[in-house]
Amino acid sequence: MxxxxxxxxxxxxxxxxxxxxxxxxxxxxxxxxxxxxxxxxxxxxxxxxxxxxxxxxxxxxxxxxxxxxxxxxxxxxxxxxxxxxxxxxxxxxxxxxxxxxxxxxxxxxxxxxLSGPMEAKLSALGVISGVHKPDGIVGDLGGGSLELIGVKGHRVRKGVTLPLGSLALQDTSHKSLKRAERIVRNELSGIAQLKAGRGRTFYAVGGTWRALARIHIIQSEYPLQVMHGYAIPAADALDFARRLRRLVAADMLANIEAVSEARRPLLAYAALVLEYIIRTARPKTVVFSTYGVREGLLYSMLPERERARDGLICAAQALNELLSRSARHAEELIGWTDRLVRVAKLRETDEDRRLRHAACLLSDIGWRVHPDHRGEQTLSLILNGNFGAVSHQGRVFVALAVFYRYAGLSEQNEPPAQLRDLLPPAMVERARVLGAAFRVAHLTSAARPGVLPATHFRSRGRKLMLVFEHRMVDLVADRVGSRFKQLARLVGRTGTIVRR
Structure with a gap:
């Protein structure tokens, strides 16, 4: 047993x-x-x-x-x-x-x-655990110190600790922003860790920087409320940090509800440090990370083989096992769409592939919801899911693919345009294609394992065929055929069902 x-x-x-x-x-x-x-x-x-x-x-x-x-x-x-x-x-x-x-x-x-160097290392490991293939500088702004450390993939450079935490800076400057500016300028000049940041990503870790990101999300009317992975072009972040300092100096953020009262006085100091980091390091993008020292500590305790696994796929597998009707079916769906991509000769990068695999694993998590609301509910669940190792664009792509699986592909059922606008048109179209493939697969198999491996794809000229093995031919129906034709049209083909 x-x-x-x-x-x-x-x-x-x-x-x-x-x-x-x-x-x-x-x-x-x-x-x-x-x-x-x-x-x-x-x-x-x-x-x-x-x-x-x-x-x-x-x-x-x-x-x-x-x-x-x-x-x-x-x-x-x-x-x-x-x-x-x-x-x-x-x-x-x-x-x-x-x-x-x-x-x-x-x-x-x-x-x-924790020593300063260890705190910097754990912050970097936290970002590695929560960002797919990070490349840039991690900056962890706490109350007492600022840690700066380079990171690329799974490699961590030597870190440095500076007394530029928000509380520390407020204390040493005697609450004078002019004094604080001189302190920040002097402390950050000549820091080797910043010199390597040009054209790369700056990963902002720490509660007060997250508060800045929250304000930016509200002011820009950004459609996602997820803090982790929120990305701003460095030039925009620099302009925002300068503007925020002026607003704080003019006491125009005293009543902002998005930030706790205890943290509001520290916003100007956090903005000041971010401003000088951007000016010194000249990164391309600022990405806010909710993964930091605590996550890095737990990540460091994993065996090396576990650390090397894809965090997004692991999160999707956990949700698949918890919420889907059959976890095995979702794994079979990965192989089924692999064959579709290969036979239909669909162009796909490594990142496209991992996002498709994550979407396969999440494609049945809404089955318990009322049929009229499965699309919108799964869209919200994936968009707001508490997992990392995916950009906001990737998160939206996966959410749209599963949304289309439930809501269909008619213009009346489109998700909000503001959400779709976060993706390039080609990426939205790929989500539609994947959603259409899910609609064929789940209708064919009733989300039960063992069915999809008995169906195959063939291509002849502009014709795309879905072939059913003899033992599964009774599953063929008009609805299956019409959905497959819709999928074929989306990839520029004509679709046909074949019984073998």
């Missing part, structure tokens, strides 16, 4: 940062992390470290109270393993060791005080 698969042990990371103290609980340490709980408290531990050398007493009290709650939550949730880390404020403050001793007694686990 086959033994049931052993349930993976959940894992928690308690992150004692210079501005926030956070608990993140994940279902397991795996390539595509599934967060089951996430809570933070803005304590401001590092707000006076530069001027007094001490963690502020009220911030310490607030942080310890949060840690008691976090430890209790871990007990309630029966978390298997707990890891605790601390960053700049705790390593720089003279009363940091005393605070850490109290934190360890509360948490019941050792607290690892």
């Amino acid at each position: 086959k033994r049931p698969r052993k349930r993976a042990s959940s894992v928690a990371v308690i992150d004692i940062g210079s501005n926030s103290v956070r608990l993140v609980v994940c279902a397991a340490i795996e390539r595509s992390l599934i967060s089951i709980f996430n809570e933070k408290t803005l304590c401001g531990l590092g707000r006076e470290v530069q001027s007094t050398g001490l963690l502020a007493p009220d911030a310490v009290g607030k942080a310890l109270t949060s840690l008691r709650r976090f430890r209790a939550l871990c007990r309630v949730m029966k978390v298997g393993r707990v890891h605790a880390i601390a960053t700049a404020a705790c390593r720089d403050a003279s009363n940091g060791p005393d605070f850490i001793a109290k934190a360890e007694r509360i948490c019941g686990v050792p607290v690892d005080i």
Whole structure:
């Protein structure tokens, strides 16, 4: 008798940062992390470290109270393993060791005080885990420090730590933006890590930079609300950072609801640092990443073979196993569309291929929804899904392909134009073709495994044929034929069903 698969042990990371103290609980340490709980408290531990050398007493009290709650939550949730880390404020403050001793007694686990280089490395590993084939500079802006480190693919360069965290900068400048500007200019001049950034991507990590991105999304009326992977041309990001500084100076962002009240005073300092990084490094694009030190820590614990796996495909496989009628059918659909692409001689890059495979895995996740709403519901689920290793364009492509599978291809059922406008027309057309292929496959097989491998594609001139093996010929029907003809038309062919 086959033994049931052993349930993976959940894992928690308690992150004692210079501005926030956070608990993140994940279902397991795996390539595509599934967060089951996430809570933070803005304590401001590092707000006076530069001027007094001490963690502020009220911030310490607030942080310890949060840690008691976090430890209790871990007990309630029966978390298997707990890891605790601390960053700049705790390593720089003279009363940091005393605070850490109290934190360890509360948490019941050792607290690892990360060095600056280690914090930079873990930030880079976090970006590697959440961005497909990153190439550029990672900048992690916390409350107490800024880490800069180069990354390319799975390779990490040597990092540097600078005292330019938002709280630290506010403290050392005595809340003067003019003084802060001089400090930032002096600290960033001659930094080797920035010299390698020209024409590449700058990956912005950290809560205050994410707050900037949130404001930009709102002001630009961008159709997606997903923060991870949000990309802005560097020239636009530079203009926005300058404009935001002026708005903060004029107290015109005091009541913005998109950013917490405790974080609003730090926006100008975060914008200032981003501005000077762009001016110095001259990247092509700024991409905001919600994957950072915590994700990098868990990623570093994976075996090398697991780290090398595609994060998007892993996330799609997890959703497929959780939500589809048959996980095996979705895997067969990958092979079926592989054959379609090959026989129909459809042009496809490596990135096109991985997006198609992800869409195959997600093509049946909406089956429990009412038929009238499957298209819109799966569109929303994929667009807003909590997974990484995919750009916003890739996310929209996958979502559109599955939307067309459910909603059909008529003009009356098109998704919002603002969403389609995020993709080049050729990419939208590929999503339509893939959606049409899904409509043929799922109607033919009823999403059951074993059917698609018994159907084959042939091409003769401009004719594309779908061949059914003898044991499956009873599945042929007019609706199957009409859908296949529609698919063939979309790839510039005529379509025919053949019984073998």
